[in-house]
Amino acid sequence: MQEALYYFDRVIVPLKPKVIFLYEGENDIPAGFSVDSTFKNYLKLVDIVKKKLPGTKLVALSVKYSPSITSIRDKQKLYNGMV
Secondary structure, three states, rough: HHHHHHHHHHHHHHHOOEEEEEEEOOOOOOOOOOOOOOHHHHHHHHHHHHOOOOOOOOEEEOOOOOOHHHHHHHHHHHHHHHH
């Protein structure tokens, strides 16, 4: 999510998309970011889209559960519920 925020102005804004499909969080949580910090970054991105691309629809996709990292499934479920 941090990369999405960092590159948003440079990559997304010039494209002026009508729809953004956002799939974020799958790598953040296993990398050690908390569910709360990942969700706060998600909310920041939502705010930026509303301000800089007011006509753009944002579609948030839920994080998929990976069999290789079942130890964080509860955190992923929590994050999906927050989004």
